[in-house]
Every structure is written in structure tokens, then in C-alpha cells.
Amino acid sequence: MNGCPREAAILRAVRAGADGDLSVSEHLESCSSCRETASLARRLGALALSERAQLGEPQVNATQVWWKAYLRRRRSRTDEATGALRIAELAVPLALTVVAGVAALLAMPTPWQQAVRGLLEETGATVAGAPGWALALSAAAALALAGTSAWALLHRLRPRAETTRKS
């Protein structure tokens, strides 16, 4: 199934134009498998040569390909770097929303306030003594901040997503 053990050497000799060497030609005379290999290699080699001659110059030269690779590399590194920034952008409004939610709950009248205060005290946090108006104000401020950040995030994510699709 695997042909002659000298096939690889014969193929190398044919490709190097050394199939006229005595040891090669002697083997070719006695081995039909290698004769087949040599014949095919010669014909394929001639076909490849004529094909390469017809191909002519490539549409883009080495310099153009190098620049394309360089720019793609640069773009992928930029994407990696801005990825961290985008995560931060996502995390900030999320954190602010959580803070605003907690503050809003704290500003609510009893029994909600009692329940949340009790929960916070259980986990070691203290809000005792904070006046209701301060809690309400901080809740409103946090909500406003969260809304602004979320709007800014959506506004910035949309055009970038389109750019990513285009590339």
C-alpha cells in the first residue's frame, strides 16, 4: 500500500533535477512504483512552472501585505485595550444603581426601612442616626448619576458595535 521505501529519495532527486544520476536511473529501471512517482513529479513540476509563469505578479506586494498585517495587529491591540475601559464603563453605572437602590430603600418609611436597617446592622453596617432627608437626597443624587452613566454608556457602545461589525 505504501509503495517503494526509496520513493521519497527518488522524488527529492527528480525535484532537484538529479534523476539522471546513476543510482537513481538504475533504481528507476527496476522499480515501476518509483517510475510512476518520477513521471508524475516531472509532469506536475512542468505544470507548476507554466502555471507560475501565467500567474504573474501578485495583486499586492510584500510591503502592502506587511502594512495590512501591521494595521490589523494594531487594531486588535486597540480593541483589547479599550475592552477594559468598556468593562469599567459598564461597572460604574451598575454600582451606582445598586447604591441608589439601597439608598432609596433606606429613605422609605417603615416597615421597609426597619427591615433594611435591620439587615444592614446584621451584616455590620450602621446607618443609625442618618436623617430621612439625607437618605432621600443621596438616593436622588445616586439615581441621577446612574441614569447619566447608563445613557453615556449606551450612547458610546452603539457606534462602536457598528464599527466592529464593519471590520
Next chain:
Amino acid sequence: MSLQNVLRQTTVQDAIAQPGEIMEPPAFQAFYDSTSAPLRSYLTRLAGSRTVAEDLAQEAFIRLMQASPRYESPAQLKSYLYRTATNLFTDRWRKRRREAPLDARPSEPAGDATVVDVDLERALDKLKPRDRAMVWLAYVEGLDHREIAGVFSVHERSVRVILFRARKKLASLLEKGGRS
């Protein structure tokens, strides 16, 4: 200018590819000059279209450059280049076959009226794309069985068997003048 823009510009500046991250231009020029024509010829033989071959070759070179620090010797680079090009062709071929069933090879002829061996071209077209690619790599590009196994991610023994069968099939087809 907002802080975000300042931050972004700083990051972009830092992100610019540094020298050495991709192959240096002189090294790439030398490699490109020695491999571009054979690669395009190989891909033309596979894809049956010079335009497709040009696109695939260009993409293969770009990918090679981005991965090149991991590949040191010219033989490794060449092997990686052919593996990438072959994978690009395979992906394209599969995609096109899904979209519209095709024969083993697209219709655009690889050569023109000056093709020297029409029988051989016809016989090659009768082989499966993978077998044709292996024959080309072994007989024209001189890749050994181990290298070809690397290109196609198959066992070396499978390469030996496939090449043996392909050679037998070609010999038989050529005896009949390239017709099955």
C-alpha cells in the same frame, strides 16, 4: 477634550504594535518573495480561481505575520503558511458548498490556453480537494509526509496512504488521457 477621550488616546497610543511583534519588513520581504508564487499556484490549483487564490494567499500571509514570533525556522514558517492557506481554503469551500452544492472544484479554469498538460489538469480535477492538495504539496512543493500531516492535522501514515492512492488514481486517469 473629555477625560474619556484622553484616556482612550493614551491607550490607543500604547496599543500600537511594537517592533518585533510582527515579522520585520526585510525578513518578511525575503520570505514573501520566495513563497508567494508557489503559494498562489497551490491555491489556484485548489480553488480553481486566481482571484480567490490571491485573496486567500494574502490572508494567509497576514495571519502568518501575526503568529510569526512563535515560528522560528523558515521550514516552520512555510509549513504554517500552507496550513493556514489550506484551512482558509477549506473554510471557504465548506461555506460555498453549504450555500450552493458544487463539484469538487469551482468552475473558473486555473490556467488559460497555454496550459501545457491538459490531461494532467483534468486528472487532478478528478481528485478530492484534500488529495489534490496533498499531491501538490508532496510533488511540487516538496513537503515531506510529516510536514503534510502537519498541514492537514492528520497522522503521517494517513498521508502516505492518501498519496499512494492518489498517485495510483492519477496514473490510471493519465493512462486514459485524464478521463475517468
